[in-house]
Amino acid sequence: MKRHTLSKKQKGPLGPLWLRCVLFAAAGLCMGLAVAGAMQWISTGTLPGVAEWALDYPGHLLMTALLWAAPVWVLGSLTGRLWLAALPAGALGLILALVDYFKNAINGTPLELADFGLAKQAGNVAGLAGDLTPPEDFYPAAAGLLFCVLLLLLTRRLTALEGTARGRCCLCSLALAGILLTGTGTRAVGSWLGVDFYTRMDPAENHSLHGLTLSLWRDAFPQPKTAPEGYDEDFMLDVLARIDQLTAPRQEPEARPNILFILSESFYDLTRLPVLQYEGDPLENFHALEAESVSGTFHSHYLGYGTGYLEIPMLYGLNALDLPPGTNICFQDEAVYQRFDALAEQFTKSGDYTAEMFHAYDNTLYNRTVTYPLLGFNDLYFSDDIQQMGIERADGAYGGFYMRDG
Template identity: 45%
Template sequence: MKKAFLKIGKAALVLLAALVFGGAAAFAMEWIALGDAQAALDWCRGALAPFCLTATFYGGAALFLALLTGRLWIGTLGVSAVAVGLALVSYFKFAINGSPLELEDFGMIGQLNQVMGVAGNLTIPGFAWAAMGMLALVTLFFLLLGKKLTLGSGRTRFLLLSLELALILGLTIGPGASALGQAFSVNTADRIMSTVSYRDYGLTLGLWRDACLLSNREPDGYDAAYMDGVVKRLDEILKPTQPTASAQDTPNVIFILSESFYDMTRLPGLSLSADPAENFHRLSEEGISGRFYTSYLGYGTGYIEQSIFSGLTGKDLAPGTNICFRDDEDYSLLDSIVTPFQKAGYETEMLHAYNNSLYNRMVTYPRLGFNRLLFSAQMQALDLNIQGSPYAGGYYLSDHVFTQALLSRLDAANADGKKAFLFGISMENHQPFDPEKFGYECQISVTSEQLDQRNLAITRVMLEGLTRADEALGELADALRERDEPTVVVFFGDHRPNLFMTDGGTVYSHLGLCDGNDCSNWDINQVADLYSTDYLIWANNAALLKEPAGTRQDTGLTSLGPAVLNAADMPKTRYWAMQERLSKALLVNTDLYCVTAEGTPYWNVTDAQLTDEDRELMELRDAIVYDTYYGNRYVTNRMNQTVGA
């Protein structure tokens, strides 16, 4: 009997030690994430239920490894490495672009070296070393306790291991996961932006929610007849589209994603000696321009590209899905905005001023409808008039060389009797924004009472990058004026740079545009402002424009694609006709925010001012997305036909 009590007592001690370690791991992760031990402690006390669940997860994981090895310290060492690794990756990601680690980021794990290279030099901060030291001390203490924290015989450990494995499978990824989350005050039903989820639940539970609890829900009554009704109702709302011009009447299209471009003159508190967007403003008077509402701040270029070409955002897909790393088949199920150009005989090419290492472009872009992909090396092999080094600001092609490559490919296609659809991704204005990036040169001077000299040096790098992007735009427009071939240029910034200052704040927080770097603490107008850039549609023949010159008209992720099709008089499939109609209601709709066509931002579409028909269309669209990517594809082919077909 005494031996039995001793065994039970020892098992209880091991269990208690594992839970204590779990609490230490949960605290250490918050310490690394928040950069302050007191702030981490305040979070643990303020979010006690999520903290306890996180502690249970890490304590349970350490116990599992202990049952495998017979030593608790081995379990705590292994789990510490995982916890610290996740926390550091999230910390560095936040340092780069102001957002924590998300489940979709694991799709980029194979490209981590390239991502780190693009981001610049990253060093582990002192407080992270302190948090790691705390976990090391806990592990050392368990090691010194020796046999007091060892577990029983192989048979006993096997039985306990089997029991814990069953609990893990049932309560974390199985049918009990939702009940477990609700028991610890975790919202298991609603989509939540990562920054908000992290604030409320911490990194671990935020990742767990996306991985195991949320899903894209099947429409009620989903079957072939239901989807047939969806298509019929769409046709009633959309009506057959008008015939478009023939292929020979359509213009060339040069579609440019200018890295981190936005109108810097909108920032308050800066005195500039000249206009860094002089050409953009001049061409805006000749074309159509406005705000471009995007889904990321500081990063996410590849995700934004996919949203524009496919009409999908992360909100449309299962939580945690990386929009660039889905099944290959997914990228060709529904026509992209490139597909009609390809079908019309256009030369469809993508040009990227860096290499092919990021965002899975070598796989996805051919499936989106591009006949040819050219990266930095392929562009330099063209017959360009390159004077000196083709690079600027690091290892990206300069925007000047990039513009020369666009014009070269345009002329080559036209010389072959073809129209061209060129999608170009410039990179000279990409981070990192180190003061020495452009050799400490800046064509435009800037002063500010809110920024000291060190922060002004960083700001000048962004200013110079934006100025060079604008000069390249002017160079392109001037060259197209000399060409007879009708050409439409669609130019936009993918996201604003998350320009960090020396104290860890951003240029936006220093200038009073937001409170801190965490968008979960911003109001809706601050989110809409900082999650927007600028765009332009311009043509070398004003008759090609669909609106009067100088028109101001905001757009966004779900609106720019239809605008490109309209600019070239391309026929629209049922899917893109639906997207165009919805763009009259919503410019962007993400897990963080949405913006109506009137430019009014809301936290979600439930609160947005939309008509009954708008909301019905959104439900129909949800059914189409589910059927295409998660269902039986009853109507996918019909969505690639014209309305009424």
């Protein structure tokens, strides 16, 4: 009986309660730092890169650590096992970092909050990228997190909380998590740590400056903008009336020409490249069309693979900076799209034109079967439909995953 009692005592908490509370808080914060460091390691590809970021922006590192420590504290106090709470936090951090790495590999842009709107289509997106292999730094980063979990397991008696102390710790952890889950609380903590939650940034700059976790968090809790003086519904109605006045046809045209609007990912004006010289104009027809019509440069806020994010702005004139952070412009309610007059609608709403869309890929991405009819298109044709039209090429209709456009 004595041996059993001694053995049972040995398995219980070790040390005074105040010390175990301090160690519980410190261990959870250390795990948060470990997750932040591992994610940044996968992102930058080098440990010196992690150290440089941490030294340049210690407040960003600490804020990121708090965001990961909060769920560890909550789950640790609920389960009574801090090491067990660290496992899902570490796994989620690694998954997010890996998704971010793959997105950068696919199109050269970091993971954004708006990208989660494509979560159901992740398989299709990944299929276009071919073989996606985790970076070499992923494995040592994962091993480092597992080592941290092992340390928490081995020292679990030093962080064990029971009874009333465990309940109080759970309440404090939930309170902190609640603060970080509100815009006001997040900005207050961020302001104390020197984190800017006010300035809208390009996704790449946001990611580079704040790291993956904090860049996503900044988009989730943006600072609300103050409307400029005189900006109200009446002002916008006056603007729309003026636009209608300026765009109203002066006289009925004798003929209504067919209009082609072509958006090609693979096209580029080679003559814009510096230094390169050509014996003749490689894009003679294109430059002739430019000279004969209205032409210019369209500047897009978007970069890389997100074709849907390019199509909607070109047809609506909107981009990500016109919408709240984290808004996926391709997945909005019907009422949102109906507030704007799209390019195709300028012709179809009069009843004199019919708009048709041809897309070289299938209909699985970017919600096109929903948004394009709302943009004013009457008929949609995707790759399967186009192949039924009997178009033949000597080199085959397909080039990779898409129908050839050259």
